[in-house]
Amino acid sequence: MMSKQAEEFNAYRSKMNEVILEKDNLVLKRLFNLDTQTYQDGALNVKTKEMLGLVASMVLRCDDCIKYHLEKCHNEGCTTEEIYEVFAVANIVGGTIVIPHTRRGAEFWESLTGGK
Amino acid sequence: MMSKQAEEFNAYRSKMNEVILEKDNLVLKRLFNLDTQTYQDGALNVKTKEMLGLVASMVLRCDDCIKYHLEKCHNEGCTTEEIYEVFAVANIVGGTIVIPHTRRGAEFWESLTGGK
Amino acid sequence: MMSKQAEEFNAYRSKMNEVILEKDNLVLKRLFNLDTQTYQDGALNVKTKEMLGLVASMVLRCDDCIKYHLEKCHNEGCTTEEIYEVFAVANIVGGTIVIPHTRRGAEFWESLTGGK
Amino acid sequence: MMSKQAEEFNAYRSKMNEVILEKDNLVLKRLFNLDTQTYQDGALNVKTKEMLGLVASMVLRCDDCIKYHLEKCHNEGCTTEEIYEVFAVANIVGGTIVIPHTRRGAEFWESLTGGK
Amino acid sequence: MMSKQAEEFNAYRSKMNEVILEKDNLVLKRLFNLDTQTYQDGALNVKTKEMLGLVASMVLRCDDCIKYHLEKCHNEGCTTEEIYEVFAVANIVGGTIVIPHTRRGAEFWESLTGGK
Amino acid sequence: MMSKQAEEFNAYRSKMNEVILEKDNLVLKRLFNLDTQTYQDGALNVKTKEMLGLVASMVLRCDDCIKYHLEKCHNEGCTTEEIYEVFAVANIVGGTIVIPHTRRGAEFWESLTGGK
Numbered sequence: 001m002m003s004k005q006a007e008e009f010n011a012y013r014s015k016m017n018e019v020i021l022e023k024d025n026l027v028l029k030r031l032f033n034l035d036t037q038t039y040q041d042g043a044l045n046v047k048t049k050e051m052l053g054l055v056a057s058m059v060l061r062c063d064d065c066i067k068y069h070l071e072k073c074h075n076e077g078c079t080t081e082e083i084y085e086v087f088a089v090a091n092i093v094g095g096t097i098v099i100p101h102t103r104r105g106a107e108f109w110e111s112l113t114g115g116k
Numbered sequence: 117m118m119s120k121q122a123e124e125f126n127a128y129r130s131k132m133n134e135v136i137l138e139k140d141n142l143v144l145k146r147l148f149n150l151d152t153q154t155y156q157d158g159a160l161n162v163k164t165k166e167m168l169g170l171v172a173s174m175v176l177r178c179d180d181c182i183k184y185h186l187e188k189c190h191n192e193g194c195t196t197e198e199i200y201e202v203f204a205v206a207n208i209v210g211g212t213i214v215i216p217h218t219r220r221g222a223e224f225w226e227s228l229t230g231g232k
Numbered sequence: 233m234m235s236k237q238a239e240e241f242n243a244y245r246s247k248m249n250e251v252i253l254e255k256d257n258l259v260l261k262r263l264f265n266l267d268t269q270t271y272q273d274g275a276l277n278v279k280t281k282e283m284l285g286l287v288a289s290m291v292l293r294c295d296d297c298i299k300y301h302l303e304k305c306h307n308e309g310c311t312t313e314e315i316y317e318v319f320a321v322a323n324i325v326g327g328t329i330v331i332p333h334t335r336r337g338a339e340f341w342e343s344l345t346g347g348k
Numbered sequence: 349m350m351s352k353q354a355e356e357f358n359a360y361r362s363k364m365n366e367v368i369l370e371k372d373n374l375v376l377k378r379l380f381n382l383d384t385q386t387y388q389d390g391a392l393n394v395k396t397k398e399m400l401g402l403v404a405s406m407v408l409r410c411d412d413c414i415k416y417h418l419e420k421c422h423n424e425g426c427t428t429e430e431i432y433e434v435f436a437v438a439n440i441v442g443g444t445i446v447i448p449h450t451r452r453g454a455e456f457w458e459s460l461t462g463g464k
Numbered sequence: 465m466m467s468k469q470a471e472e473f474n475a476y477r478s479k480m481n482e483v484i485l486e487k488d489n490l491v492l493k494r495l496f497n498l499d500t501q502t503y504q505d506g507a508l509n510v511k512t513k514e515m516l517g518l519v520a521s522m523v524l525r526c527d528d529c530i531k532y533h534l535e536k537c538h539n540e541g542c543t544t545e546e547i548y549e550v551f552a553v554a555n556i557v558g559g560t561i562v563i564p565h566t567r568r569g570a571e572f573w574e575s576l577t578g579g580k
Numbered sequence: 581m582m583s584k585q586a587e588e589f590n591a592y593r594s595k596m597n598e599v600i601l602e603k604d605n606l607v608l609k610r611l612f613n614l615d616t617q618t619y620q621d622g623a624l625n626v627k628t629k630e631m632l633g634l635v636a637s638m639v640l641r642c643d644d645c646i647k648y649h650l651e652k653c654h655n656e657g658c659t660t661e662e663i664y665e666v667f668a669v670a671n672i673v674g675g676t677i678v679i680p681h682t683r684r685g686a687e688f689w690e691s692l693t694g695g696k
Binding site for chain 5: 034035038039042043044048049051052053055056057058059060065079081082084085086088089090092093094
């Protein structure tokens with residue numbers, strides 16, 4: 001079952017992606033497709049790639065991207081302990097400036113796991 | 117006619133600029149003036165400069181700056197197709213990390229154009 | 233007396249720090265401790281270090297970090313004139329992209345000082 | 349005629365692009381193609397798009413990207429006055445942190461134009 | 465056997481780390497220790513953590529950090545195909561601005577693997 | 581007496597500033613002036629402002645800017661212990677991604693102080 005926070009987040013994302021894609025800009029369309037393709041199973045599995053996407057989003061400090069990859073990581077069966085090790089890498093590489101984003105990420109993770 | 121979202125955004129900006137400028141910090145005052153001067157007609161016209169300001173704001177991922185330049189671009193007669201080509205450059209140069217800002221920019225652009 | 237904006241900000245920070253720290257990730261725990269230690273009195277005094285933390289947070293454009301250091305600077309007796317000189321350095325080094333964060337920082341500073 | 353600095357820069361870029369592309373990573377291949385496509389004539393002309401790419405590269409402070417777009421801008425007939433207006437937008441938006449990159453960009457521009 | 469490029473890189477790093485650490489700044493010393501600790505075996509294994517460090521370094525565009533993690537990844541037995549999937553995530557999330565760093569990373573990877 | 585590394589650095593900076601300023605772009609000229617003005621004695625003294633400029637340059641990871649402010653800090657009588665406390669703030673706020681820049685900064689500081 002999806003959390004309320006995740007639902008609202010997904011609804012806005014879907015609505016605006018539609019607005020963007022209906023403008024028929026070919027570069028944006030292809031980039032959106034390429035984005036999906038990037039995280040597919042390959043030499044690295046989906047779970048690893050989603051954790052890569054998560055840590056990249058954290059050090060670049062993009063709250064929406066963090067939420068997006070947290071949800072995917074949750075779907076791939078990442079444990080809380082694993083997620084917090086990704087958080088640790090992000091905070092060490094990116095510094096304390098990442099902490100506020102870690103707080104919001106942690107809140108979103110609690111909403112996905114029910115705090116378990 | 118200005119959209120509600122644009123109005124609120126402009127009201128907050130004006131109020132806080134006033135708070136900042138009344139503190140009489142000379143460097144900030146001059147930087148604010150210089151900022152205005154930067155986008156004036158020169159070897160490049162205002163429309164081109166505002167698109168430059170827009171793409172720079174997008175890759176630096178500053179939502180308020182994006183809105184500011186979108187409004188200026190709208191005043192300069194940029195078409196939706198042109199704006200989406202600026203969006204495309206920003207997303208290719210800056211990566212998918214720019215997508216969430218593109219969503220909010222697209223929403224603001226719809227509010228300016230009435231989705232037309 | 234703490235402002236309402238500062239109170240809410242601190243409450244959320246405390247609540248989420250607790251959520252994070254109870255996960256017992258050793259790296260995050262030690263980084264949080266190290267963060268506190270960084271701003272303690274040394275060859276440079278606390279006031280100077282908090283201004284360093286403020287300017288770093290501004291050029292990296294982290295609103296929560298800006299608020300955090302503004303509150304500390306206020307506790308250390310920084311004057312409005314001093315804070316605006318820190319704002320000036322941040323805006324010159326980091327560019328006009330810092331202005332929206334300066335607006336929100338200025339608003340928070342008003343809430344701490346009562347606009348005095 | 350190409351400058352020596354531009355020649356060396358292009359030789360390294362070509363050699364390493366070949367190394368990267370022969371690894372047959374589909375995502376990277378498509379991104380490289382998409383990159384080329386982004387700057388093609390459309391609602392905005394090539395010259396405008398290259399200036400957009402230049403200003404984005406400057407505020408993100410990527411020397412190689414700056415050189416790449418400067419060369420393209422030169423091919424599109426940008427004047428020195430126009431390029432310096434792009435430099436001005438980049439330095440105002442991105443701050444004095446962009447100045448060292450502006451110096452190296454200016455040096456490269458001189459090598460392209462013969463300082464004329 | 466270490467490549468010449470890797471050897472020179474490591475020698476400079478060691479020499480300067482020594483200069484830094486002999487100044488006895490406690491915060492820097494502890495951060496350096498914490499950095500080492502972050503990549504140790506835990507819920508995630510060392511190989512995964514080093515790939516996380518690599519992708520974070522790429523989107524933040526730090527050539528030295530990229531080299532450092534590439535060497536660690538090589539020691540952990542990452543294949544060229546896996547490394548290029550990390551490169552792909554970094555370039556999609558971080559955009560074409562990451563390409564010049566990918567070129568230098570690819571060159572360093574060739575020096576580690578002998579291009580095999 | 582200036583170190584060789586500092587001399588070469590200053591010579592390139594002066595030469596290229598001249599190239600830039602002779603192009604008579606008013607915005608760039610005024611920004612260069614404003615930059616000088618920012619670090620002048622005010623509510624905060626020059627030494628404090630130069631340390632603010634240093635920490636901002638470090639977290640934004642601009643080697644040339646770091647060198648520039650290190651030289652100014654040296655002129656203002658900053659001790660090695662003080663400089664390393666600025667380094668500590670920068671590394672904690674900005675993360676381990678700042679370490680390579682700290683190494684180069686430390687090397688430059690040694691060249692200014694003769695390692696004393």
